[in-house]
Amino acid sequence: MVISVQTPDSAEAAHAALQAGAVPLGGGTHLMTRLNDRAGGDLRLVSLRRAGLSGIGVDGATVTLGAATTLADLEDDARLSYLSGCVRSIASPPVRNLATVAGNLFVPQPYGDLAAALLALDAELDVLGAGGARREPLEQVVTGGLRADDLVTAVRFTAPAQSAFRFYKAARRRLNSGSIVTVAARITVEDGLVGDVRLVLGGLARRLVRATGAERVLLGAPLNAETVARAAEADAIEPVDDAYASAWYRARVYPVHLRRALLGA
Amino acid sequence: MPSRIVTLKLNGAERELIARPSTTLLDALRETFGLTGAKRGCAQGGCGSCTVLLDGRPVVSCLIPVVTVDGSTVDTIEGLADGDRLDDVQQAFVDHFATQCGFCTPGMIMSATALLDRKPDPTRQEVTEAICGNVCRCTGYEPIITAVLAAAEHRRGVPLASAEAEV
Amino acid sequence: MARLTPIDNAYFDGERTGDFTVIGSAVQRSDARGHVTGRTVFFEDMSLPDMTHVKIHRSTRHHARINRVDVSGALEVPGVLRVITHEDVPNNWYVVLRLIGVGPDDEPVLAEDRVLYRGEPIVAVVAETEDAAREGAARVVVDYTDLPAVLDVEEALADGAPIIKQAGTNHFVYEGHHCRRVRFGDVERGFAEADRIIEGRYSSSPIEHAPTEPTGCIVVPQGDGRLRIHTNTQAAFFTLDNTALILGVPPTSLRVVGGTVGGGFGGKVDVIVEPLACIAAMLTGRPAKYVYSRAEEMQVSSTRAAERIVIKDGVMDDGRIVARKITLYVDAGAYSRHSPYGTTKAAAHMPGPYTIPNVHVDAYCVYTNRTPSSAMRGFGVTIGDFALESHMDRIARELGMDPLRLRLKNAYRDGDMKAHRKIASGTALVEVIQSAADLVGHDLPPEYRAMSSAERAEG
Ligand code: FES
Ligand code: FES
Numbered sequence: 001m002v003i004s005v006q007t008p009d010s011a012e013a014a015h016a017a018l019q020a021g022a023v024p025l026g027g028g029t030h031l032m033t034r035l036n037d038r039a040g041g042d043l044r045l046v047s048l049r050r051a052g053l054s055g056i057g058v059d060g061a062t063v064t065l066g067a068a069t070t071l072a073d074l075e076d077d078a079r080l081s082y083l084s085g086c087v088r089s090i091a092s093p094p095v096r097n098l099a100t101v102a103g104n105l106f107v108p109q110p111y112g113d114l115a116a117a118l119l120a121l122d123a124e125l126d127v128l129g130a131g132g133a134r135r136e137p138l139e140q141v142v143t144g145g146l147r148a149d150d151l152v153t154a155v156r157f158t159a160p161a162q163s164a165f166r167f168y169k170a171a172r173r174r175l176n177s178g179s180i181v182t183v184a185a186r187i188t189v190e191d192g193l194v195g196d197v198r199l200v201l202g203g204l205a206r207r208l209v210r211a212t213g214a215e216r217v218l219l220g221a222p223l224n225a226e227t228v229a230r231a232a233e234a235d236a237i238e239p240v241d242d243a244y245a246s247a248w249y250r251a252r253v254y255p256v257h258l259r260r261a262l263l264g265a
Numbered sequence: 266m267p268s269r270i271v272t273l274k275l276n277g278a279e280r281e282l283i284a285r286p287s288t289t290l291l292d293a294l295r296e297t298f299g300l301t302g303a304k305r306g307c308a309q310g311g312c313g314s315c316t317v318l319l320d321g322r323p324v325v326s327c328l329i330p331v332v333t334v335d336g337s338t339v340d341t342i343e344g345l346a347d348g349d350r351l352d353d354v355q356q357a358f359v360d361h362f363a364t365q366c367g368f369c370t371p372g373m374i375m376s377a378t379a380l381l382d383r384k385p386d387p388t389r390q391e392v393t394e395a396i397c398g399n400v401c402r403c404t405g406y407e408p409i410i411t412a413v414l415a416a417a418e419h420r421r422g423v424p425l426a427s428a429e430a431e432v
Numbered sequence: 433m434a435r436l437t438p439i440d441n442a443y444f445d446g447e448r449t450g451d452f453t454v455i456g457s458a459v460q461r462s463d464a465r466g467h468v469t470g471r472t473v474f475f476e477d478m479s480l481p482d483m484t485h486v487k488i489h490r491s492t493r494h495h496a497r498i499n500r501v502d503v504s505g506a507l508e509v510p511g512v513l514r515v516i517t518h519e520d521v522p523n524n525w526y527v528v529l530r531l532i533g534v535g536p537d538d539e540p541v542l543a544e545d546r547v548l549y550r551g552e553p554i555v556a557v558v559a560e561t562e563d564a565a566r567e568g569a570a571r572v573v574v575d576y577t578d579l580p581a582v583l584d585v586e587e588a589l590a591d592g593a594p595i596i597k598q599a600g601t602n603h604f605v606y607e608g609h610h611c612r613r614v615r616f617g618d619v620e621r622g623f624a625e626a627d628r629i630i631e632g633r634y635s636s637s638p639i640e641h642a643p644t645e646p647t648g649c650i651v652v653p654q655g656d657g658r659l660r661i662h663t664n665t666q667a668a669f670f671t672l673d674n675t676a677l678i679l680g681v682p683p684t685s686l687r688v689v690g691g692t693v694g695g696g697f698g699g700k701v702d703v704i705v706e707p708l709a710c711i712a713a714m715l716t717g718r719p720a721k722y723v724y725s726r727a728e729e730m731q732v733s734s735t736r737a738a739e740r741i742v743i744k745d746g747v748m749d750d751g752r753i754v755a756r757k758i759t760l761y762v763d764a765g766a767y768s769r770h771s772p773y774g775t776t777k778a779a780a781h782m783p784g785p786y787t788i789p790n791v792h793v794d795a796y797c798v799y800t801n802r803t804p805s806s807a808m809r810g811f812g813v814t815i816g817d818f819a820l821e822s823h824m825d826r827i828a829r830e831l832g833m834d835p836l837r838l839r840l841k842n843a844y845r846d847g848d849m850k851a852h853r854k855i856a857s858g859t860a861l862v863e864v865i866q867s868a869a870d871l872v873g874h875d876l877p878p879e880y881r882a883m884s885s886a887e888r889a890e891g
Contacts, residue, residue: 001563002287005330025333029310032328036289036308037725039563039570045286047333072322092398094316094323094376175397287563301477302470304694306644307726314644342470355468359460367467368644368694374468402644402695 002035003042007050011153014053015128017046018149024048026068026103029095030111048100053153056080065155067102067126071114074101082160086117086167086184092176102152105138109206110179110244115142116202117167119210120184123157142208164188168261169203170253172244179203180245181254183261187218194218194227204239204250211235214258225259232258271335275300276344282331290326290334291315294341302342302371306400313399316372317341323379325398342371345378353425354378357416358409360426365403373399377413385420387413443863443885474692475662476723478650484513486712486722487565489555489572490732491547494581494801495596498545498554498574505571506557511564514715515572516556518542521711522680527768528703531673536599539767539804541678541707546579548596548766549801551732558712558720581801585740585761588798596766597799604764604772604797612779614793616851619746622755622790626746630827633742634819638735638763641808645694647733648723649705651713659710660687665703666696674703679710686710698807702734702769737771737805738763739778741819746790751833751841755790756783760816762797765804770811772797777812780852784820785861786842791851840865840880845888859885 006022008014018024022044025031035043053068058079065074074080075087075096090096090104090113104114105125115138123138128151136146138155146152166185171177182202188195197218201209213234221227232255239250259265271284275298282297291308294300294317306314308327315327318340345352351359354377364370373396380387380395387395392413393406401409419425466472489506503515518524518540525537543554555572559565579596582588588602595602606612623629649663665671668690676683693700705722712720724733739762746755760778764771779795808814828835843861850856862885869876 001567002330005286005332007333007335025330028328028330029325032289032330033309035287036327037727039567045330047330049333088394091310092313093379093395094313094325094372094398095310095328097319097322097324098310098328175394295477296479299479300470301473301479304474304645305476306646306694309726311726312644342468346469351465351468358468359464362458362461362464364461364464364467366643366645366693366695367463367472368474370467371470400644402642402697 001039001042002045004044006044006046008046009050009052011051011053011128011151014046014048014051015149015151017044018151019130022046024151026100027070027095027098029091029099030103030107048102058159061159063157063159065101067100067152067154069101071096071099071101071104074114082165083114083117083167086113086169089113089167089169089171101155105141105152105155109208109240110182110203110242112208113169113179113182113184113202116182116184116200116208117165118155118157119208120186120198120200121157121160121165122186122198123155125152126154126156127151128153139210160186161188166261168257170257178242178244180250181257183258185261187223187262189223192222193220194223199231201235201237201254204254205237206240209235209237211237223262225263228259228262229255269332269335271331273331273334273336274338276340284331286330286332288331290317290319290324290329290331290339293331294326294339300341300343304368304371306368311400312369312372313376313396314369314372316375316399318375318379321379321382323376340375342374345374353419354381354413354416356425356427357412357419361408361412361415363404363409363412369399369401369403373401373409377409377416380413381417381420385417387417389414440867443860472692474645474694475650475664475690476645476648476721478662480650480652480719483650483719483721484558484560484712484716485562485565486709486720487557487559487562487569488553488708488728489557489569489574491543491550491552491554491574493547493576493578494550494583495579496547496576497579498543498547499577500575501555502573502575503555505573506555506568509559509564509568509571511560512557512568513560514558514712515568516542516558516708516711516715517554518544520715521678521707523678526674526678526703528670528674528701529768529770529773530677531670534768534772538597538599539769547576549803551728551803552766553708553732556708556712556722558716583800583802585738585763585796585798585800588800589761589796596801602799604768604775604799606772606776610796612776612793612795612797614779614782614791614795614851616792616853617755617790619755619757619790619792623744623746623757626754627749628747628830629744630747630823630830631742631744632819632823632826633740634822635740636738636815636818638738638803638805639808640730640733640735641695641697641699642729643693643695643697643699646724646726646729647700647705648721649709650719650721651706651709652719653713653717654687658685658687659713660689661706661710662689663706664693664696664700665690665706666693666698666700667703670701671703671706675706675710678703678707679714697809698736698811699733701807704733732803734765734769734804734806736808736811736814737765737774738802739815739819741816743819743823745823745827747827747831749831751827751831751838753783753786753788753827753842756788757792758782758794760793760795762795762812763802763805764797764799765802766799767804768797769804769806771805774807774812778816781813781816782820783851784817785844785859786839787844787848787856788842788851793851836865836869836874836876837880840876840883843883843885845885848888861885
């Protein structure tokens with residue numbers, strides 16, 4: 001049960017609350033669902049809503065998203081139109097008006113589609129920790145996590161070159177549904193051959209997967225059905241069973257969705 | 266931590282309440298202010314029956330500790346009608362049989378209202394997207410989509426079906 | 433608002449007279465204004481001073497013996513007022529259908545020495561707040577010994593299956609019989625005469641109603657000693673009478689206020705929340721609310737039964753079905769609820785809206801360690817129709833015949849004797865198929881066009 005909710009007005013104050021044992025509350029769209037339904041001891045929350053962590057900055061190719069920026073704010077920002085397909089695939093408008101960028105990084109799969117996109121964009125996090133402010137690659141946080149008293153204050157990444165970003169999500173319903181397979185990729189093609197590629201898979205396994213095997217297959221190869229089919233075989237993915245789909249089904253349809261993500265059909 | 270006094274601009278009026286840390290916006294509306302139009306269908310953010318407008322945007326009120334939105338503007342279904350006069354979205358829901366059991370209706374109308382406030386001329390697809398977080402188990406959504414589109418037309422000057430009927 | 437498709441009453445021409453002003457016109461719903469203004473009062477919109485909250489500690493096992501229940505942890509939670517165990521329930525055993533003479537009472541309001549499904553209620557905790565009730569329920573400790581669970585209807589009926597029901601069989605007993613039976617003609621002779629035998633096996637999973645408004649009630653003790661029950665039941669009098677029997681009080685000491693249901697679909701005809709909320713109100717002298725969480729609504733509220741249907745048909749090459757044998761299993765889950773009745777409906781519905789001279793139906797109402805199933809829109813019929821119509825399509829494919837003509841050929845006609853010995857009347861199936869064919873531009877030859885429900889052509 002929630003026994004206190006702090007609403008600090010600065011990142012430093014929010015961080016101090018974490019150090020004192022409070023749990024961060026972003027939009028609440030994940031944490032509150034648990035608190036509403038389950039017993040489980042006393043909990044102190046620190047809300048990030050007023051901590052000055054919202055806002056979108058675009059400086060040349062450098063994009064900075066405040067940790068508490070809502071998904072709806074991303075959706076509304078024309079400068080981030082390449083993320084709109086991703087964001088609109090997540091939950092529903094009344095949820096996206098609450099859910100935050102940093103919150104999405106820490107929800108369990110098959111949620112966290114924005115995290116998949118940001119990982120494909122090789123994002124970095126601004127973290128306020130015991131030793132002060134620092135930067136951490138998202139990739140490291142996705143595998144290693146953060147300390148309980150680390151506060152993510154912002155996410156930074158380099159905006160992808162024109163049409164270099166692909167996002168594709170297969171779900172049970174077209175709108176408002178958890179992922180069965182999410183493919184997020186930053187990919188460039190020069191003279192018909194794949195130049196640079198970063199490929200991230202969500203929805204399939206317990207955690208986001210950086211598909212390095214597939215990346216190796218794709219790199220330097222012609223971007224066609226045959227290459228993509230081989231790429232789909234290149235990683236050892238352990239798909240999961242959940243209410244959305246069985247592990248068997250996920251494994252079976254992943255190659256199809258990878259093809260659709262990269263080739264559009 | 267003790268309870269706190271929270272101020273909201275609720276349906277246009279300044280209101281105060283004493284909130285415990287665990288009090289959600291939905292609890293505050295229903296239990297403190299007696300505004301029971303917003304419903305608790307899941308308390309999980311999944312059904313949308315608790316949808317209200319927070320600073321003009323639709324939100325699931327079941328997931329918000331009310332102390333975190335101190336000072337905000339909140340609009341609920343109770344604030345739409347002008348006395349006995351329904352607003353155009355409400356009237357369109359009546360005219361187009363967009364209600365059955367009625368449990369989803371207040372949340373659905375708030376989502377539709379938020380859409381029309383931002384996009385007075387939505388496509389059918391945009392209506393569908395706007396209400397995709399509002400579950401209706403009764404109607405099959407078709408009459409609801411029709412009603413929202415009719416309300417949008419009305420805002421652009423096309424009379425509602427009920428107005429025709431009265432002629 | 434005009435109706436999109438005008439009513440076609442050609443079939444009933446001359447049968448219906450009178451000055452209908454509502455049928456065929458669009459009349460505004462009387463409740464719509466309340467719905468769109470948020471003024472419709474659902475049970476949970478009642479606000480009562482001093483209200484208490486009920487939460488349940490539920491079985492974590494599919495099938496287990498209960499060795500010990502320790503409620504002391506719950507009582508230590510600040511705000512917890514009472515715990516309710518089976519000992520506090522005056523008449524703990526019931527079956528909702530006893531009101532129409534169905535027995536035995538096979539379900540406890542709260543579990544006693546065993547649990548038969550995961551999510552079965554064991555202890556109810558009454559507290560000042562929902563949080564405290566939830567915390568209290570979580571602190572109840574139950575010591576179990578697991579028993580073998582049966583999760584499939586055919587396994588439940590197999591030789592050597594563990595018997596899970598105290599009545600001694602894993603199936604409901606219909607007047608001494610192991611299943612609900614329909615016998616019409618001689619099905620074996622029909623098979624012998626048929627040109628071919630076409631068999632099929634069809635299964636469905638349980639289906640949750642998922643009403644937007646969770647099942648629940650608020651019970652208010654009245655000054656005169658009666659209890660006023662605000663509930664979203666779909667069956668006010670089932671609730672009233674069953675609750676009175678469970679509480680051991682005359683029905684006149686209860687008053688049910690209902691009628692506003694936030695979606696039911698059959699999921700709110702079981703009597704689950706009201707008895708415990710009444711007991712909570714009686715023990716504390718205060719209003720008590722018991723409402724399912726969404727998770728409870730999904731996990732423990734009853735579902736549409738899973739069914740398995742095995743069909744064996746004797747079919748002539750010209751499309752006539754001359755024999756149909758059906759073995760049908762309804763998965764009642766752990767307790768009867770409305771399933772014995774649903775199974776009877778399923779049996780009576782066979783062989784579907786077709787006239788078949790030889791019919792043999794065995795319909796089993798089977799108990800398993802799954803969530804009890806119960807009523808849901810057309811239960812007993814819906815899944816049967818899925819199986820029958822899938823099978824009709826299979827027959828059409830095997831015969832290389834148009835599926836509509838196959839159905840027209842076998843469709844029942846007014847005056848036909850049905851397998852369960854009722855005379856068919858007002859059938860209209862032939863005309864409906866003909867109209868449907870018109871609507872989708874499906875060609876029918878003249879002899880099929882000329883067919884009518886009112887008379888059967890020779891042959
Ligand atoms: S009650 Fe808030 S979304 Fe269902
Ligand atoms: S009208 Fe019943 S849920 Fe929408």
